[in-house]
Amino acid sequence: MCEYKYSISETAWCPGCGNFEIIAALQSALEQLGRKPHEVLLAAGIGQAAKTPQYLNANGFCGLHGRSLPPAAAAKIVNKALTVIVDTGDGDSYGEGGNHFLHNIRRNVDITHFVHNNQIYALTKGQASPTTDQKMVTEVQPEGSMHEPLNPVLLAVSLGAGFVARAFSGDREQLITIMKEAINYKGYALVDILQPCVTFNKINTFQWYNKRVYKLADDYNASDKLAAMEKAMEWSDRIPTGILYRQDKPSFHDKLDFLRTGAPLIDRPIDLDRIKSYMSDFK
Ligand SMILES: Cc1ncc(C[n+]2csc(CCOP(=O)(O)OP(=O)(O)O)c2C)c(N)n1
Numbered sequence: 001m002c003e004y005k006y007s008i009s010e011t012a013w014c015p016g017c018g019n020f021e022i023i024a025a026l027q028s029a030l031e032q033l034g035r036k037p038h039e040v041l042l043a044a045g046i047g048q049a050a051k052t053p054q055y056l057n058a059n060g061f062c063g064l065h066g067r068s069l070p071p072a073a074a075a076k077i078v079n080k081a082l083t084v085i086v087d088t089g090d091g092d093s094y095g096e097g098g099n100h101f102l103h104n105i106r107r108n109v110d111i112t113h114f115v116h117n118n119q120i121y122a123l124t125k126g127q128a129s130p131t132t133d134q135k136m137v138t139e140v141q142p143e144g145s146m147h148e149p150l151n152p153v154l155l156a157v158s159l160g161a162g163f164v165a166r167a168f169s170g171d172r173e174q175l176i177t178i179m180k181e182a183i184n185y186k187g188y189a190l191v192d193i194l195q196p197c198v199t200f201n202k203i204n205t206f207q208w209y210n211k212r213v214y215k216l217a218d219d220y221n222a223s224d225k226l227a228a229m230e231k232a233m234e235w236s237d238r239i240p241t242g243i244l245y246r247q248d249k250p251s252f253h254d255k256l257d258f259l260r261t262g263a264p265l266i267d268r269p270i271d272l273d274r275i276k277s278y279m280s281d282f283k
Pocket residue numbers: 046047048049050064065088089090091092093096116118120121122123124129
């Protein structure tokens with residue numbers, strides 16, 4: 001029998017890119033959890049981060065820019081046996097995909113969302129993204145980004161996401177730990193991963209983050225929503241990393257008996273005669 005193993009193929013990322021640590025951490029997390037490549041779906045939209053499903057050899061789905069969450073949620077709904085991970089960028093997740101991000105939290109489908117947050121549109125060569133720091137100068141924002149950045153972790157906590165974490169791609173060990181917790185969480189889990197872009201973001205560099213990131217204390221209470229919101233708002237000389245908020249709540253599947261119990265939908269027989277009789281009503 002052929003035993004499929006994970007491997008990372010040659011990438012088009014720049015030397016020193018924060019994405020290398022994220023894909024390596026993802027491979028380790030999946031291996032440590034014993035999830036085999038054929039049991040995992042990696043879904044993404046478009047972008048540098050969104051190439052991850054092309055580089056790590058699990059099942060992959062690369063959709064349209066901003067549209068990574070809907071196909072991922074659909075895949076999980078029809079095949080609950082699959083481990084579904086969205087691995088994509090900040091522009092893809094919070095900009096073009098912002099609407100999906102909000103409503104996906106409400107639906108609470110059991111998928112994991114790893115956002116490579118480099119605070120820039122890297123694939124299209126460095127325009128401001130929703131998380132770009134205000135006043136950061138780019139080639140198309142020569143006077144600096146006008147807008148206040150979106151705070152994805154604060155937004156997710158306030159909207160009721162059950163698992164919200166922030167990680168740093170410069171700390172692989174912590175990233176693997178958080179990734180495993182997120183994948184095991186039953187429901188939608190967001191991990192916003194601070195990912196330096198060595199080519200188009202000369203402000204939020206590895207050195208910049210290394211000076212600021214710190215781990216949440218061991219006695220931090222991740223079930224305290226107000227504390228989580230306070231920690232989520234910390235973005236200055238100190239930036240906390242770890243699981244900011246965690247609460248068990250019914251997932252999409254838990255709320256629908258026919259999905260919660262029984263075989264995954266794709267394994268159930270299709271009654272074509274019944275479908276034909278429904279269709280005939282529309283003639
Ligand atoms: C519908 C649509 N809008 C815009 C684009 C152009 N586009 C492709 S990738 C991208 C930004 C990617 O940024 P992000 O998701 O942060 O990924 P990164 O490249 O930074 O990893 C944009 C604007 C597109 N391909 N399709």
